[in-house]
Amino acid sequence: MLKTEQKQQILELRKKGYGYKSIASILQIKRDSVRNLCKSHGLVGYGQPVDNKTVEESTTIKNCLNCGKELNTEDKRGRKPKFCCETCRRTWWKNNDDKKNKRDSAWYSFKCKNCGKEFKTYGNKNRKYCSIKCSIDFRFGSTTLK
DSSP states (O other): OOOHHHHHHHHHHHHHTOOHHHHHHHHTSOHHHHHHHHHHTTOOSSSOOOOHHHHHHHHOOOBOTTTOOBOOOTTOOSSOOSOSSHHHHHHHHHHTGGGSOOOGGGEEEEEOTTTOOEEEEESOTTOOOSSHHHHHHHHTTOOSOO
């Protein structure tokens, strides 16, 4: 458990541009403790000078990204919430698919076993059909390809 004095020193050093490892060795504490405190205050990334205005703006999202409703951030542990409810979270990600971090190596190209159409899929290298309809048609007798 970090003392209040240590926390202040960590934040000051981080704002001056020191890295997690440097701060940990200066204060003789674990690097993970430094990193966790810095993350909770929005001081993430590589060691570089940070101004206070930038830190305050980037640390908290006060309203739901989907509906704009004010978020309850009291008594929350872990990640700070971005959405007011599960429905808003799902809706936002469905409408903002381009914001997902997708690796190029996780895209796979296939030819549908039912209709013969070429299709691409993300993250599933075992797909055989381009759609649920083709899967059902192939399994239950309405195949178009012989």
